[in-house]
Amino acid sequence: MTDSNSHASLPAQSIPGDALPPVEQHAVQYATVRNAHETELIEDYVELIGDLLKHRGEARAADIANRMAVSQATVSKMIRRLNELELVTSKPYRSLFLTEAGQKMAETSRARHDIVLHFLRALGVKDSTARIDAEGMEHHVSDETLAIMQRFTEQQQNS
Amino acid sequence: MTDSNSHASLPAQSIPGDALPPVEQHAVQYATVRNAHETELIEDYVELIGDLLKHRGEARAADIANRMAVSQATVSKMIRRLNELELVTSKPYRSLFLTEAGQKMAETSRARHDIVLHFLRALGVKDSTARIDAEGMEHHVSDETLAIMQRFTEQQQNS
DNA sequence: CAAACAGTTTAGCCTTGGCTAACAATTGTG
DNA sequence: CACAATTGTTAGCCAAGGCTAAACTGTTTG
Numbered sequence: 001m002t003d004s005n006s007h008a009s010l011p012a013q014s015i016p017g018d019a020l021p022p023v024e025q026h027a028v029q030y031a032t033v034r035n036a037h038e039t040e041l042i043e044d045y046v047e048l049i050g051d052l053l054k055h056r057g058e059a060r061a062a063d064i065a066n067r068m069a070v071s072q073a074t075v076s077k078m079i080r081r082l083n084e085l086e087l088v089t090s091k092p093y094r095s096l097f098l099t100e101a102g103q104k105m106a107e108t109s110r111a112r113h114d115i116v117l118h119f120l121r122a123l124g125v126k127d128s129t130a131r132i133d134a135e136g137m138e139h140h141v142s143d144e145t146l147a148i149m150q151r152f153t154e155q156q157q158n159s
Numbered sequence: 160m161t162d163s164n165s166h167a168s169l170p171a172q173s174i175p176g177d178a179l180p181p182v183e184q185h186a187v188q189y190a191t192v193r194n195a196h197e198t199e200l201i202e203d204y205v206e207l208i209g210d211l212l213k214h215r216g217e218a219r220a221a222d223i224a225n226r227m228a229v230s231q232a233t234v235s236k237m238i239r240r241l242n243e244l245e246l247v248t249s250k251p252y253r254s255l256f257l258t259e260a261g262q263k264m265a266e267t268s269r270a271r272h273d274i275v276l277h278f279l280r281a282l283g284v285k286d287s288t289a290r291i292d293a294e295g296m297e298h299h300v301s302d303e304t305l306a307i308m309q310r311f312t313e314q315q316q317n318s
Numbered sequence: 319c320a321a322a323c324a325g326t327t328t329a330g331c332c333t334t335g336g337c338t339a340a341c342a343a344t345t346g347t348g
Numbered sequence: 349c350a351c352a353a354t355t356g357t358t359a360g361c362c363a364a365g366g367c368t369a370a371a372c373t374g375t376t377t378g
Contacts, residue, residue: 020214020226021290027228029294030203034366036295037196041335044189055179062355069186074336076357081334093344093356120304123311129303131180135188136195136299144288145279152282193336200365221325233366235327240364252326252373 033140040139043109044068045078046087049096050106058095112146113138119149122156192299199298202268203227204237205246208255209265217254271305272297278308281315 020026048067052059065075079096082088087102098106116138120130141149179185207226211218220238224231238255241247246261257265275297279289300308 020210023225025287025290026226029291030227030229032291033295038334051179060355061357066182067185068189070189070335071337072356073338073358077335080357092342123304124307125301125304128184129301131184132188132191133299133301133304136192137296140292140295140299142284142288142292145282145284145292148283197364219325220327229365230367231326232328232368236365239327 036139041078042082042085042087043105043139045082046098046102046105047109047113049088050098050103050110053095053098059097060095109138112141115146115150115153116141118153122153195298200237201241201244201246202264202298203294204241205257205261205264206268206272208247209257209262209269212255212257218256219254268297271300274305274309274312275300277312281312 021029045064048064049059052063056063061072061075061079064070065072068075079088079090082102083090086099087105088096088098090096113134117130117134120133121127125133180188204223207223208218211222215222220231220234223229224234227234238247238249241261242249245258246264247255247257249255272293276289276293279292280286284292
């Protein structure tokens with residue numbers, strides 16, 4: 001399969017997924033993924049907190065624990081980290097709030113998430129699957145790809 | 160799967176990414192991602208070992224370390240795990256080999272990886288970006304979405 | 319054939335992100 | 349208003365996946 005594209009210019013490395021990439025490039029791929037993993041969870045929390053604030057007016061640790069299917073202790077520990085990172089403010093036994101940095105992160109994450117989700121739906125993936133896939137994919141989609149996904153979704157809609 | 164949209168019945172949840180999903184569904188999303196993370200690294204190793212065997216005839220720990228941009232000690236430890244999981248066989252100071260289970264996993268991973276990579280290229284993402292994104296995305300794409308991606312790529316090519 | 323070098327493994331450390339159990343504070347109700 | 353229920357926190361455990369440093373093989377070569 002897959003000579004790829006037949007007509008375009010593509011002077012790039014392209015070619016099938018056949019040969020091994022050069023070591024340095026390969027290393028960058030893996031390092032990028034590893035890196036993404038470090039921020040992933042943080043972003044998920046911040047994004048969720050943002051959503052809860054928006055739709056519920058408050059974000060309680062218990063809510064987060066339920067929605068993430070994780071123990072309250074885990075959430076509590078995580079909130080301490082988010083505090084240290086100055087992404088949220090929290091007084092014990094009160095709702096959480098996002099700092100400015102937190103809000104910015106929440107918006108960015110939410111936007112990425114929505115673009116990926118809408119793209120998958122536009123592609124023809126059914127809703128429940130799209131939601132799951134989007135949750136996993138969102139942290140691994142580059143800006144370049146994101147832009148293309150968005151364009152694709154728009155085209156699909158005006159048709 | 161995948162009649163999808165526009166005309167069909169879809170009584171489903173659909174609608175914008177606007178409302179919060181019901182708690183249980185939300186929980187499943189996160190749990191699925193967490194789960195994927197556990198196997199991700201394993202799959203990456205197995206896939207890479209398979210590729211090295213195929214293209215180089217042997218898979219040495221040093222190679223893996225270089226390509227993954229990780230220390231040799233880390234690789235060594237990981238190989239012990241892969242051994243325990245009966246995915247690879249290794250004699251000390253010799254090349255690695257995949258067990259049957261390992262080969263199967265390598266092929267599956269490789270196939271997923273290629274589908275995602277080719278899809279991204281077909282979408283118009285440039286090669287170097289596509290490689291990075293594919294590396295991160297491959298573990299989070301459902302079979303349903305994968306099938307759709309493959310179909311899309313094929314259509315794109317016969318045009 | 320011994321020494322140097324490259325490759326591998328082991329030991330021991332660190333951080334993250336889970337968990338349970340026990341305790342503390344807040345809220346809601348009889 | 350007291351006390352039960354809910355919610356949050358803390359302590360202490362575990363596994364995974366990194367790291368460096370040190371020890372050990374195996375191979376190459378002077």
